[in-house]
Amino acid sequence: MDALASLMTTSRPGAAMAGAAAAADAPPSNLSPASFEAFGEAAAKVLASDFHDYLLRAVASLVPHDLLSMIRYSRIAAPDFFACQGLAPAFVTLYNRELYRYDPYYRYWKEGGRPGVQPMSRVLEPKLRDRYVNAILAEANITDEVSILLQPIGSCCLALFIDRCGGKFSKNEIAGLEAVYPLVAGLQEAHVTSLRSGMWSEDDDLSSTLPSARPMRILDRAGREVFQNRAWQMLKEREGGNLNGALAHLPQSGPGQAIMPDDLILHRAALPAGFGLAPGGWIEMVEPQGRSPRRPDQFAVPEALAAQLTPREIEIVQLILRGYPTSGIADKLGVSRGTIKNHRLRLYEKLDITSEREVFLRCAM
Numbered sequence: 001m002d003a004l005a006s007l008m009t010t011s012r013p014g015a016a017m018a019g020a021a022a023a024a025d026a027p028p029s030n031l032s033p034a035s036f037e038a039f040g041e042a043a044a045k046v047l048a049s050d051f052h053d054y055l056l057r058a059v060a061s062l063v064p065h066d067l068l069s070m071i072r073y074s075r076i077a078a079p080d081f082f083a084c085q086g087l088a089p090a091f092v093t094l095y096n097r098e099l100y101r102y103d104p105y106y107r108y109w110k111e112g113g114r115p116g117v118q119p120m121s122r123v124l125e126p127k128l129r130d131r132y133v134n135a136i137l138a139e140a141n142i143t144d145e146v147s148i149l150l151q152p153i154g155s156c157c158l159a160l161f162i163d164r165c166g167g168k169f170s171k172n173e174i175a176g177l178e179a180v181y182p183l184v185a186g187l188q189e190a191h192v193t194s195l196r197s198g199m200w201s202e203d204d205d206l207s208s209t210l211p212s213a214r215p216m217r218i219l220d221r222a223g224r225e226v227f228q229n230r231a232w233q234m235l236k237e238r239e240g241g242n243l244n245g246a247l248a249h250l251p252q253s254g255p256g257q258a259i260m261p262d263d264l265i266l267h268r269a270a271l272p273a274g275f276g277l278a279p280g281g282w283i284e285m286v287e288p289q290g291r292s293p294r295r296p297d298q299f300a301v302p303e304a305l306a307a308q309l310t311p312r313e314i315e316i317v318q319l320i321l322r323g324y325p326t327s328g329i330a331d332k333l334g335v336s337r338g339t340i341k342n343h344r345l346r347l348y349e350k351l352d353i354t355s356e357r358e359v360f361l362r363c364a365m
Contacts, residue, residue: 034061035058035062038054038057039058041058042054042055043187046190046194047194051191052082052158052160052191059148059160059177059180060162062177063146063177065162066166067086067087067142067161067164067165068084068161068163069084069161070083070160071158071161072156072157073105073109074109074156074157075112076265076267077265077267077287079100081096082158086163098364101294102296103136103293104132107123107293108123109157110293113157115152116149117178118149119146119169120144120146131296131360134360135364139361140163143166144164146162146173146177148181150184151192153283215229216228216229216231216232216284217284218277218278219278221278221280221282223252223282232286235286242260242261246258246259247284255270255282259289265287265288266285267284268282269283297322297323301317305363309347312333313343316344317347320356320360326341
Protein backbone atom coordinates (compact mmCIF):
# COMPACT_ATOMS: atom_id res chain seq x y z
CA MET A 1 0.00 0.00 0.00
CA ASP A 2 2.97 2.37 0.45
CA ALA A 3 3.71 2.13 -3.26
CA LEU A 4 0.04 2.71 -4.02
CA ALA A 5 -0.01 5.74 -1.74
CA SER A 6 3.06 7.09 -3.50
CA LEU A 7 1.40 6.68 -6.89
CA MET A 8 -1.76 8.32 -5.65
CA THR A 9 -0.13 11.35 -4.12
CA THR A 10 2.18 12.00 -7.06
CA SER A 11 -0.49 11.57 -9.75
CA ARG A 12 -2.73 14.53 -10.51
CA PRO A 13 -6.33 13.35 -11.10
CA GLY A 14 -9.30 15.62 -11.65
CA ALA A 15 -11.74 16.99 -9.11
CA ALA A 16 -13.68 14.47 -7.05
CA MET A 17 -17.34 13.88 -7.70
CA ALA A 18 -18.25 15.86 -4.57
CA GLY A 19 -16.86 19.00 -6.18
CA ALA A 20 -20.06 19.52 -8.25
CA ALA A 21 -20.16 21.87 -11.22
CA ALA A 22 -17.58 24.40 -10.00
CA ALA A 23 -15.00 21.71 -9.33
CA ALA A 24 -15.48 20.32 -12.83
CA ASP A 25 -13.60 23.31 -14.23
CA ALA A 26 -10.91 23.36 -11.54
CA PRO A 27 -7.41 22.17 -12.49
CA PRO A 28 -6.46 18.58 -11.60
CA SER A 29 -5.28 18.14 -8.01
CA ASN A 30 -4.37 15.29 -5.66
CA LEU A 31 -6.90 12.56 -4.98
CA SER A 32 -9.68 13.45 -2.59
CA PRO A 33 -10.03 11.26 0.52
CA ALA A 34 -13.02 9.53 -1.07
CA SER A 35 -11.10 8.75 -4.28
CA PHE A 36 -8.03 7.70 -2.34
CA GLU A 37 -10.18 5.26 -0.39
CA ALA A 38 -11.85 4.00 -3.58
CA PHE A 39 -8.48 3.28 -5.24
CA GLY A 40 -7.30 1.60 -2.05
CA GLU A 41 -10.32 -0.70 -2.18
CA ALA A 42 -9.54 -1.50 -5.82
CA ALA A 43 -5.93 -2.30 -4.88
CA ALA A 44 -7.14 -4.60 -2.11
CA LYS A 45 -9.32 -6.44 -4.67
CA VAL A 46 -6.57 -6.86 -7.27
CA LEU A 47 -6.65 -10.67 -6.81
CA ALA A 48 -10.44 -10.88 -6.90
CA SER A 49 -12.76 -11.70 -9.78
CA ASP A 50 -14.79 -8.51 -9.16
CA PHE A 51 -11.68 -6.29 -9.26
CA HIS A 52 -12.94 -4.29 -12.24
CA ASP A 53 -16.14 -3.32 -10.43
CA TYR A 54 -13.99 -1.65 -7.80
CA LEU A 55 -11.65 -0.14 -10.38
CA LEU A 56 -14.62 1.35 -12.26
CA ARG A 57 -16.00 2.87 -9.08
CA ALA A 58 -12.58 4.29 -8.22
CA VAL A 59 -12.20 5.96 -11.61
CA ALA A 60 -15.80 7.21 -11.49
CA SER A 61 -15.14 8.86 -8.12
CA LEU A 62 -12.94 11.41 -9.90
CA VAL A 63 -15.70 13.15 -11.87
CA PRO A 64 -19.45 13.75 -11.55
CA HIS A 65 -21.36 11.18 -13.58
CA ASP A 66 -24.74 9.52 -14.02
CA LEU A 67 -24.10 6.09 -15.54
CA LEU A 68 -21.30 3.51 -15.43
CA SER A 69 -20.64 0.55 -17.66
CA MET A 70 -17.97 -1.85 -18.91
CA ILE A 71 -17.71 -3.18 -22.45
CA ARG A 72 -15.18 -5.67 -23.76
CA TYR A 73 -14.09 -4.82 -27.30
CA SER A 74 -12.43 -7.26 -29.67
CA ARG A 75 -10.62 -6.58 -32.92
CA ILE A 76 -12.36 -9.71 -34.26
CA ALA A 77 -15.71 -10.17 -32.55
CA ALA A 78 -18.76 -8.17 -31.54
CA PRO A 79 -18.56 -6.14 -28.31
CA ASP A 80 -19.59 -7.73 -25.06
CA PHE A 81 -21.50 -5.67 -22.47
CA PHE A 82 -19.96 -6.84 -19.22
CA ALA A 83 -21.68 -4.56 -16.71
CA CYS A 84 -24.00 -1.57 -16.77
CA GLN A 85 -25.11 0.55 -13.83
CA GLY A 86 -28.13 2.66 -14.65
CA LEU A 87 -28.56 1.62 -18.29
CA ALA A 88 -31.97 0.22 -19.20
CA PRO A 89 -31.94 -3.46 -20.26
CA ALA A 90 -33.85 -2.47 -23.43
CA PHE A 91 -30.96 -0.22 -24.51
CA VAL A 92 -28.40 -2.96 -23.85
CA THR A 93 -30.50 -5.35 -25.95
CA LEU A 94 -30.66 -2.83 -28.81
CA TYR A 95 -26.93 -2.22 -28.53
CA ASN A 96 -26.08 -5.92 -28.67
CA ARG A 97 -28.42 -6.51 -31.60
CA GLU A 98 -27.35 -3.71 -33.93
CA LEU A 99 -26.48 -0.35 -32.36
CA TYR A 100 -22.93 -1.44 -31.53
CA ARG A 101 -22.09 -0.97 -35.21
CA TYR A 102 -22.49 2.80 -34.70
CA ASP A 103 -20.42 2.82 -31.49
CA PRO A 104 -17.37 5.01 -32.25
CA TYR A 105 -15.30 3.11 -29.69
CA TYR A 106 -16.07 -0.16 -31.47
CA ARG A 107 -14.75 1.35 -34.69
CA TYR A 108 -11.78 2.86 -32.86
CA TRP A 109 -10.68 -0.45 -31.36
CA LYS A 110 -11.27 -2.55 -34.49
CA GLU A 111 -9.24 -0.08 -36.53
CA GLY A 112 -6.16 -0.29 -34.31
CA GLY A 113 -7.01 1.95 -31.35
CA ARG A 114 -4.76 2.03 -28.31
CA PRO A 115 -5.37 1.88 -24.55
CA GLY A 116 -5.83 5.11 -22.61
CA VAL A 117 -8.41 7.74 -21.75
CA GLN A 118 -10.61 8.50 -24.75
CA PRO A 119 -13.41 11.07 -24.55
CA MET A 120 -16.09 10.74 -27.19
CA SER A 121 -14.87 13.94 -28.85
CA ARG A 122 -11.63 12.18 -29.85
CA VAL A 123 -13.13 9.06 -31.37
CA LEU A 124 -16.10 10.69 -33.11
CA GLU A 125 -15.81 13.40 -35.73
CA PRO A 126 -17.30 16.68 -34.43
CA LYS A 127 -19.73 16.92 -37.35
CA LEU A 128 -21.13 13.49 -36.42
CA ARG A 129 -21.37 14.05 -32.68
CA ASP A 130 -24.86 15.56 -32.59
CA ARG A 131 -26.24 12.89 -34.88
CA TYR A 132 -24.75 10.08 -32.78
CA VAL A 133 -25.90 11.61 -29.49
CA ASN A 134 -29.39 12.43 -30.76
CA ALA A 135 -29.94 9.18 -32.62
CA ILE A 136 -28.20 6.56 -30.48
CA LEU A 137 -27.16 7.81 -27.04
CA ALA A 138 -30.45 9.64 -26.53
CA GLU A 139 -32.04 6.20 -26.25
CA ALA A 140 -30.16 5.91 -22.93
CA ASN A 141 -30.45 9.65 -22.09
CA ILE A 142 -26.66 10.01 -22.47
CA THR A 143 -25.23 13.37 -23.58
CA ASP A 144 -21.50 12.63 -23.22
CA GLU A 145 -19.15 9.81 -22.27
CA VAL A 146 -15.53 9.03 -21.56
CA SER A 147 -13.92 5.62 -21.92
CA ILE A 148 -10.83 4.32 -20.11
CA LEU A 149 -9.51 1.53 -22.32
CA LEU A 150 -7.32 -0.91 -20.39
CA GLN A 151 -4.33 -2.81 -21.76
CA PRO A 152 -5.48 -5.60 -24.10
CA ILE A 153 -5.08 -9.33 -23.74
CA GLY A 154 -4.87 -10.83 -27.19
CA SER A 155 -7.36 -8.90 -29.31
CA CYS A 156 -9.62 -7.99 -26.38
CA CYS A 157 -9.69 -4.72 -24.47
CA LEU A 158 -11.89 -3.95 -21.49
CA ALA A 159 -13.26 -0.38 -21.57
CA LEU A 160 -14.59 1.41 -18.48
CA PHE A 161 -17.29 3.96 -19.36
CA ILE A 162 -18.36 7.05 -17.42
CA ASP A 163 -21.51 8.70 -18.83
CA ARG A 164 -23.44 11.89 -18.25
CA CYS A 165 -27.14 12.43 -18.84
CA GLY A 166 -26.71 16.19 -19.04
CA GLY A 167 -23.81 18.35 -20.23
CA LYS A 168 -20.32 17.41 -21.35
CA PHE A 169 -17.07 16.50 -19.65
CA SER A 170 -14.70 19.44 -19.40
CA LYS A 171 -11.11 19.51 -20.62
CA ASN A 172 -9.91 19.65 -17.02
CA GLU A 173 -11.91 16.59 -16.10
CA ILE A 174 -10.40 14.71 -19.04
CA ALA A 175 -6.94 15.90 -18.01
CA GLY A 176 -7.59 14.62 -14.49
CA LEU A 177 -8.55 11.19 -15.76
CA GLU A 178 -5.46 11.11 -17.97
CA ALA A 179 -3.27 12.05 -15.01
CA VAL A 180 -4.50 9.10 -12.97
CA TYR A 181 -4.36 6.62 -15.87
CA PRO A 182 -0.86 5.33 -14.93
CA LEU A 183 -2.30 4.28 -11.57
CA VAL A 184 -5.25 2.59 -13.29
CA ALA A 185 -2.90 0.83 -15.71
CA GLY A 186 -0.66 -0.29 -12.85
CA LEU A 187 -3.56 -1.84 -10.95
CA GLN A 188 -4.76 -3.55 -14.14
CA GLU A 189 -1.28 -4.96 -14.75
CA ALA A 190 -1.13 -6.28 -11.18
CA HIS A 191 -4.53 -7.92 -11.66
CA VAL A 192 -3.55 -9.46 -14.99
CA THR A 193 -0.27 -10.77 -13.58
CA SER A 194 -1.92 -12.28 -10.52
CA LEU A 195 -4.56 -14.08 -12.55
CA ARG A 196 -1.98 -15.45 -14.96
CA SER A 197 0.54 -16.99 -12.63
CA GLY A 198 -0.74 -20.55 -12.67
CA MET A 199 -3.49 -19.96 -10.09
CA TRP A 200 -6.40 -20.95 -12.34
CA SER A 201 -8.58 -24.01 -12.13
CA GLU A 202 -11.26 -25.24 -14.50
CA ASP A 203 -14.00 -23.55 -12.50
CA ASP A 204 -12.27 -20.25 -11.87
CA ASP A 205 -14.15 -17.04 -12.56
CA LEU A 206 -11.53 -15.17 -14.56
CA SER A 207 -13.27 -11.83 -14.02
CA SER A 208 -13.90 -9.36 -16.80
CA THR A 209 -10.26 -9.50 -17.91
CA LEU A 210 -11.15 -12.42 -20.17
CA PRO A 211 -14.59 -13.58 -21.28
CA SER A 212 -14.96 -16.69 -19.15
CA ALA A 213 -18.35 -17.38 -20.73
CA ARG A 214 -16.69 -17.69 -24.15
CA PRO A 215 -14.60 -20.70 -25.15
CA MET A 216 -10.93 -19.94 -24.55
CA ARG A 217 -7.65 -21.75 -24.14
CA ILE A 218 -4.05 -20.64 -23.59
CA LEU A 219 -0.96 -22.11 -25.26
CA ASP A 220 2.67 -21.60 -24.32
CA ARG A 221 5.15 -20.28 -26.87
CA ALA A 222 5.81 -23.85 -28.06
CA GLY A 223 2.10 -24.33 -28.81
CA ARG A 224 1.39 -26.61 -25.82
CA GLU A 225 -1.95 -26.11 -24.11
CA VAL A 226 -1.60 -24.86 -20.54
CA PHE A 227 -5.19 -23.86 -19.80
CA GLN A 228 -8.73 -24.20 -21.14
CA ASN A 229 -11.85 -22.83 -19.53
CA ARG A 230 -15.11 -24.64 -18.96
CA ALA A 231 -16.72 -23.04 -22.01
CA TRP A 232 -13.98 -24.49 -24.24
CA GLN A 233 -14.55 -27.94 -22.76
CA MET A 234 -18.29 -27.65 -23.33
CA LEU A 235 -17.74 -26.56 -26.93
CA LYS A 236 -15.48 -29.59 -27.52
CA GLU A 237 -18.14 -31.90 -26.11
CA ARG A 238 -20.91 -30.28 -28.15
CA GLU A 239 -19.15 -29.45 -31.43
CA GLY A 240 -15.83 -31.23 -31.35
CA GLY A 241 -15.80 -31.80 -35.11
CA ASN A 242 -16.43 -28.16 -35.95
CA LEU A 243 -13.87 -26.98 -33.43
CA ASN A 244 -11.21 -29.41 -34.64
CA GLY A 245 -11.92 -28.43 -38.22
CA ALA A 246 -11.48 -24.74 -37.38
CA LEU A 247 -8.26 -25.44 -35.45
CA ALA A 248 -6.91 -27.29 -38.48
CA HIS A 249 -7.37 -24.13 -40.56
CA LEU A 250 -5.24 -22.02 -38.21
CA PRO A 251 -1.55 -21.68 -39.09
CA GLN A 252 0.78 -24.02 -37.23
CA SER A 253 2.22 -21.02 -35.43
CA GLY A 254 1.39 -17.37 -35.27
CA PRO A 255 -1.92 -15.49 -35.22
CA GLY A 256 -4.87 -16.50 -37.36
CA GLN A 257 -8.62 -17.03 -37.52
CA ALA A 258 -11.12 -19.51 -38.90
CA ILE A 259 -14.87 -19.32 -39.48
CA MET A 260 -17.17 -21.74 -37.66
CA PRO A 261 -20.90 -22.49 -38.05
CA ASP A 262 -23.51 -20.23 -36.42
CA ASP A 263 -21.57 -17.02 -37.17
CA LEU A 264 -18.77 -17.94 -34.76
CA ILE A 265 -15.10 -17.25 -35.33
CA LEU A 266 -12.07 -18.97 -33.83
CA HIS A 267 -9.09 -16.66 -33.52
CA ARG A 268 -5.58 -16.85 -32.10
CA ALA A 269 -3.61 -13.84 -30.82
CA ALA A 270 -0.24 -13.37 -29.14
CA LEU A 271 0.13 -12.91 -25.38
CA PRO A 272 2.62 -10.44 -23.92
CA ALA A 273 6.04 -11.55 -22.73
CA GLY A 274 5.01 -10.73 -19.16
CA PHE A 275 1.98 -13.01 -19.22
CA GLY A 276 2.81 -15.19 -16.21
CA LEU A 277 1.01 -18.39 -17.17
CA ALA A 278 2.38 -18.49 -20.73
CA PRO A 279 4.95 -15.73 -21.40
CA GLY A 280 5.00 -14.93 -25.09
CA GLY A 281 2.36 -17.60 -25.68
CA TRP A 282 -0.99 -17.56 -27.44
CA ILE A 283 -4.66 -17.22 -26.61
CA GLU A 284 -7.35 -18.91 -28.70
CA MET A 285 -10.98 -17.88 -28.39
CA VAL A 286 -14.30 -18.63 -30.05
CA GLU A 287 -16.60 -15.61 -30.30
CA PRO A 288 -19.56 -14.33 -32.31
CA GLN A 289 -18.40 -12.51 -35.42
CA GLY A 290 -18.66 -8.76 -35.19
CA ARG A 291 -20.42 -6.97 -38.02
CA SER A 292 -18.58 -4.11 -39.67
CA PRO A 293 -18.65 -0.72 -37.91
CA ARG A 294 -20.82 2.01 -39.39
CA ARG A 295 -20.80 5.77 -39.03
CA PRO A 296 -23.83 7.82 -37.96
CA ASP A 297 -23.88 9.33 -41.46
CA GLN A 298 -24.36 5.85 -42.94
CA PHE A 299 -27.97 5.43 -41.84
CA ALA A 300 -30.05 4.15 -44.75
CA VAL A 301 -33.71 3.31 -45.30
CA PRO A 302 -34.03 -0.49 -44.99
CA GLU A 303 -35.95 -2.24 -47.76
CA ALA A 304 -38.60 -3.51 -45.35
CA LEU A 305 -39.18 0.03 -44.12
CA ALA A 306 -39.13 1.55 -47.60
CA ALA A 307 -41.85 -0.89 -48.68
CA GLN A 308 -44.23 0.83 -46.24
CA LEU A 309 -43.55 4.33 -47.56
CA THR A 310 -44.40 6.42 -50.60
CA PRO A 311 -41.55 7.74 -52.79
CA ARG A 312 -41.99 11.22 -51.25
CA GLU A 313 -41.89 9.80 -47.72
CA ILE A 314 -38.71 7.90 -48.58
CA GLU A 315 -37.15 11.17 -49.79
CA ILE A 316 -38.10 12.85 -46.52
CA VAL A 317 -36.68 9.99 -44.41
CA GLN A 318 -33.44 10.11 -46.39
CA LEU A 319 -33.11 13.83 -45.73
CA ILE A 320 -33.89 13.36 -42.04
CA LEU A 321 -31.11 10.77 -41.87
CA ARG A 322 -28.74 13.27 -43.49
CA GLY A 323 -29.51 15.73 -40.69
CA TYR A 324 -31.81 18.18 -42.48
CA PRO A 325 -34.37 20.02 -40.30
CA THR A 326 -37.93 20.55 -41.51
CA SER A 327 -37.06 23.90 -43.11
CA GLY A 328 -34.06 22.37 -44.89
CA ILE A 329 -36.16 19.49 -46.21
CA ALA A 330 -38.76 21.95 -47.49
CA ASP A 331 -36.09 23.99 -49.29
CA LYS A 332 -34.49 20.85 -50.71
CA LEU A 333 -37.80 19.55 -52.11
CA GLY A 334 -39.17 22.95 -53.12
CA VAL A 335 -42.29 22.80 -50.97
CA SER A 336 -43.60 24.63 -47.91
CA ARG A 337 -42.67 23.80 -44.32
CA GLY A 338 -46.32 23.04 -43.65
CA THR A 339 -46.32 20.41 -46.40
CA ILE A 340 -43.26 18.74 -44.86
CA LYS A 341 -44.85 18.85 -41.41
CA ASN A 342 -47.94 17.10 -42.79
CA HIS A 343 -45.78 14.49 -44.53
CA ARG A 344 -43.84 13.89 -41.30
CA LEU A 345 -47.03 13.53 -39.29
CA ARG A 346 -48.39 10.88 -41.69
CA LEU A 347 -44.98 9.22 -41.77
CA TYR A 348 -44.84 8.99 -37.98
CA GLU A 349 -48.38 7.62 -37.81
CA LYS A 350 -47.62 5.03 -40.48
CA LEU A 351 -44.48 3.84 -38.67
CA ASP A 352 -46.07 4.12 -35.21
CA ILE A 353 -43.33 6.44 -33.95
CA THR A 354 -43.38 9.87 -32.32
CA SER A 355 -39.95 11.41 -32.84
CA GLU A 356 -37.11 11.94 -35.28
CA ARG A 357 -34.88 9.87 -33.01
CA GLU A 358 -37.11 6.87 -33.64
CA VAL A 359 -36.63 7.37 -37.38
CA PHE A 360 -32.88 6.94 -36.86
CA LEU A 361 -33.40 3.89 -34.68
CA ARG A 362 -35.74 2.24 -37.18
CA CYS A 363 -33.13 2.77 -39.89
CA ALA A 364 -30.32 1.50 -37.69
CA MET A 365 -31.95 -1.86 -37.07
